[in-house]
Amino acid sequence: MATIDIRGVSKLFRDSKRNVDVAALTDVDLTVRRNEFICLLGPSGCGKSTLLNMIAGFETPTSGEVLVDGQAVAGPGSDRGVVFQQANLMPWLPVWENVAFHLKLRGGLKAVRREQAQRYIDLVGLTGFENHYPSELSGGMNQRVGIARALLMNPGVILMDEPFGALDEQTRMDMQTELIRIWERHQGTIVFVTHGVDEALTLGTHVAVMSARPGRIAEIIQIDLPRPRDVTGPRFNEMKRHILHLLRPGRVAAA
Numbered sequence: 001m002a003t004i005d006i007r008g009v010s011k012l013f014r015d016s017k018r019n020v021d022v023a024a025l026t027d028v029d030l031t032v033r034r035n036e037f038i039c040l041l042g043p044s045g046c047g048k049s050t051l052l053n054m055i056a057g058f059e060t061p062t063s064g065e066v067l068v069d070g071q072a073v074a075g076p077g078s079d080r081g082v083v084f085q086q087a088n089l090m091p092w093l094p095v096w097e098n099v100a101f102h103l104k105l106r107g108g109l110k111a112v113r114r115e116q117a118q119r120y121i122d123l124v125g126l127t128g129f130e131n132h133y134p135s136e137l138s139g140g141m142n143q144r145v146g147i148a149r150a151l152l153m154n155p156g157v158i159l160m161d162e163p164f165g166a167l168d169e170q171t172r173m174d175m176q177t178e179l180i181r182i183w184e185r186h187q188g189t190i191v192f193v194t195h196g197v198d199e200a201l202t203l204g205t206h207v208a209v210m211s212a213r214p215g216r217i218a219e220i221i222q223i224d225l226p227r228p229r230d231v232t233g234p235r236f237n238e239m240k241r242h243i244l245h246l247l248r249p250g251r252v253a254a255a
């Protein structure tokens with residue numbers, strides 16, 4: 001069974017200032033199978049975040065349906081962890097309490113929270129920083145805390161909206177390597193929104209290339225390159241050329 005099934009989904013937003021409807025997505029079909037890592041790639045405003053937010057349960061489709069493990073998404077749930085561009089940590093809580101935040105909301109005992117947090121702190125490579133506060137960490141380290149927090153509920157699906165978008169190039173590349181390591185160890189299905197063709201090709205088992213507004217899926221490409229991926233290799237560049245061609249405005253508008 002597919003983990004995520006998006007069937008004929010369209011989304012209209014009401015622009016009340018201009019009194020018009022904005023079509024963010026039109027007739028999107030997408031199937032993501034268990035343990036796949038799919039990157040949503042497309043120009044600004046093509047509806048990547050809207051699609052992700054519908055899987056997360058923050059938005060509802062105007063028509064069509066979004067299923068996770070065969071169940072229609074009715075709202076946010078602990079089966080889906082979300083990581084945004086900003087980690088949105090609680091600055092007054094140390095790393096471990098941030099990581100175990102959802103357990104605290106559920107009334108988990110301190111000793112249990114601490115032990116669970118440690119597992120995920122170790123997994124994301126932050127051992128030794130358990131009692132640091134977010135302001136004492138770098139941007140990349142804060143994102144690791146956000147990832148650990150999302151993983152702690154052991155969700156089958158992880159939804160990531162440009163999680164490395166605010167990081168410098170070197171840190172971003174390090175985090176990409178780390179994320180692949182974590183995904184290989186932790187398993188789970190990942191949907192990852194990005195603007196970066198290189199990032200999508202470095203990370204994904206699949207890349208869904210979306211067209212400009214109203215957003216549609218132009219093509220889903222399986223990336224069967226071995227890991228770690230060589231961003232200068234001939235096959236990588238061949239795929240990149242193909243994706244750049246798909247993203248060219250004239251080509252995509254006609255798709």
Ligand SMILES: Nc1ncnc2c1ncn2[C@@H]1O[C@H](COP(=O)(O)OP(=O)(O)OP(=O)(O)O)[C@@H](O)[C@H]1O
Nearest residue numbers: 013014015022024043044045046047048049050051
């Ligand atoms: N809450 C909202 N109300 C009105 N319009 C919205 C709302 N959310 C998104 N939109 C519009 O829907 C379209 C798709 O937005 P979305 O943020 O999903 O695109 P995106 O591909 O993620 O963009 P970016 O890459 O710039 O983050 C845009 O035209 C946006 O202005």
